[in-house]
Amino acid sequence: MVDKYNHKKTFMNQKNMANTLAELIFIPAPGVGHLKLTMEIAKLLVNRDQRLFITVLVIKPLSVSSGTAVTAYIESLAENNMNHISFILLPQDETQPFHDPKDPSNSPIEFINSHSKYARNAVTDLKSQPGSRWIVGFVVDMFCTSMIDVANEFDVPTFVFFTSNAAFLGFTLYIKTLCDDLNRDVVDLSNSGTEILVPSFVNPVPTKVFWSGVKTRSGLDFVQWFARKLGEAKGIIVNTFLDLETHAIESLSADTSIPPLYPVGPILNLEGGSGGGKPFDDDVVRWLDSQPSSSVVFLCFGTNGSFDEVQVKEIARGLEQSGYRFVWSLRRPPSDQTSRDPSDYEDPSVVLPEGFLERTRGIGKVIGWSPQAPVLGHEAIGGFVSHCGWNSLLESLWFGVPTATWPMYAEQHMNAFEMVVELGLAVEIELDYMKDLYNTKANTIIVTAEQIESGIRRLMEDNEIRRKVKEMSAKSRSAVVEGGSSYASIGCLIQDFVRDNF
Incomplete structure (x- = not known):
């Protein structure tokens, strides 16, 4: 009798689960790049399971250009x-600056934290609507972990x-x-010029x-909190992927003190880059179409990637000396400390060596911002700096x-180390270059033309790395x-979204 009852109860739970609609609250970090990546995993989830609906709570960045890009994307x-996907644009908290050069570690996080009250109000309103769906979970960007407190409410x-x-995740958790547990002075350790074992x-x-x-x-205080x-x-x-x-x-999976891991990657936004909605330039496309397969080096340094004139000239000399074809996304550094956003040069010749553009005409193109994925996906591209x-x-x-690695800030140096040393999937141009996003005039090392030329040659000529990639x-x-x-892993994630709720 008990067995029949349990069987019937299980059947009814499965039936209710199949007919019930579940709501997920997504909170991406401010900026169109984070929003685009969030949208990719959101689309993946709702396409896999039609019971899922997603509401994205959008924190609009204070930067006018970034805010405009977010609005245009939505x-x-x-x-x-x-x-199955909808958006709520949260009110802006203009009393909390997003950038504070005196405390760059915490200011973006404090800006996000200040939106907790707006997220709370949005979810309360959502739950109060007639016919509202059952909220089964929050999915928050790694920079929005303060929103865990809102979900707990x-x-x-x-x-x-x-x-x-995953390796960097393991490093972050190991800092704690x-x-x-080990009572190490991590700041002293970080500046000691030594090596340590990290489980990941x-x-x-x-x-x-x-x-x-x-x-x-x-x-370090922020990292421990994180x-x-x-x-x-x-x-x-x-x-990432297994x-x-x-x-x-x-x-990470073997450590029972760490929450369950769901490696769901690669999650990619292949329609364009994170820096804006600018299309792939037709002139660049036509030029690449005329180049041999895997013959062109693509140099692109991300949304915040820019160099001063001295370094720009070294890159130009290294490229010219290598003799390889190239497409170079060259950006102008921010004009002051109030913005981290580089811009395009009206005339790049003002920072390039005299005669560089004339000497490299036909074998290279210097461009401004360009969507990265369409360039990487062109068959003429043979290497990526x-x-x-x-x-x-x-x-x-x-x-x-x-890839040839040239990390600048944040965790990029650890990413480069993993790609070069751990996985053997990249060559090194530089691992010590450090860019201060909040002080554009801060001293940095200069990567020489000879280093750049050597790195490009290894990038284009190492057939073993090319095979492994x-x-x-x-x-x-x-x-x-x-x-x-x-x-x-996506299937397991969906099961865990709904398992404890229906």
């Missing part, structure tokens, strides 16, 4: 009649979307262990590549293009289709 999505679990890699890395990690966030006292908040999540969704970061994923943002590295692997490209595409590891 409007473009509305024109495409997005099913509604007794709803939070999943963190960690947009970087170093401080709390196979090789000892040089302290010179440590995340810049742990190299100051205020930064690691604690990650530990409060019900699960961590990571933009074949790429096998060791890191297995080490990159700042090593994680999205950029995933795109290069997706298209099977080897092509193999990983195939694995990245296999991971996201039915039968792949990330496809399966």
Whole structure:
């Protein structure tokens, strides 16, 4: 009798679950790049399970150009009649500055934290609407972990979307262990010029590549808080895949103190880059169409990537000396400390060596901002000189293009170390270059033309790395289709969204 009752109860639960609609609250970090990546995983989820609906709470950045880009992107999505996904644009809190050069580690986080009250109000309004769906979880960007507290007020679990890699996630969590359990002075350690063992890395990690966030006292305080908040999540969704970061994923999964991991990548926005809605220039397309396959080096340094005139001239000389064809996305540094946004040169010759454009006419193109993915996806591209943002590295692997590393800030040095040393999927131009986003006049090392030339030659001529990158490209595409590891991980994630609620 009991068995029959339990069987009937299970059947009814399954039936109710199949007929019930579930709501997820997504909160991306401010900026169109984060919003686009959030949209990619949101579309993936609702396409996999029609019971899921997603409401995206949008924190609009204070920067006029960034805010305009966010608004334009949302409007473009509305024109495409997005099913199961809707947006709520949160009010702006203009009393909390997004940039504070005196405290760069915390100001963006404080700006996000100041929107908690607006997120709380939006969810309250959503729940009060007639016919509202059952809210089964929050999915928050890694920079929005303070919103876990808002989710807790509604007794709803939070999943963190960690947009970087599993090895770096492991490093971040290990910082808490170093401080709390091993009583290490991480700031001193970070500046000691030594190496330490980190469980999510196979090789000892040089302290010179440590995340810049742990190299100051205020930064370390933030990282410790960040690691604690990650530990409060019900699960961590990571933009990576098992074949790429096998060791890191297995080490994290084996640690019972860490929330469950969902490697769902590569999650990519292949329609354009994060810097705006500018299309792929027809002139660049035509020029690339006329070049031999895998013959062109693409230099692009991300949304905040720019150099002073001295470094620009060294890059130009290195390119010219290498003799390789190139497309170079050259950006003007911000004019002052109130903005981190580079711009395009009206006339790039003002910072390039005299006669450079004339001497390289026909073998190279100097351009401004351009969507990155369409360039990497062109068959003429044979190598990528990159700042090593994680999205950029995933795109290069997706298209099977080897990378030469030139990290600048944040965790990019750790990404570069993983690609070069851990995985053997990139060559090194530089690992020590450090760019201060809040002080454009701060001293940095100069990467010489000879280093750049040598790196480009290795990038274009190392056939073993090219072979390994092509193999990983195939694995990245296999991971996201039915039968792949990330496809399966998405399925587990959906089950865990609904399992405890219906």
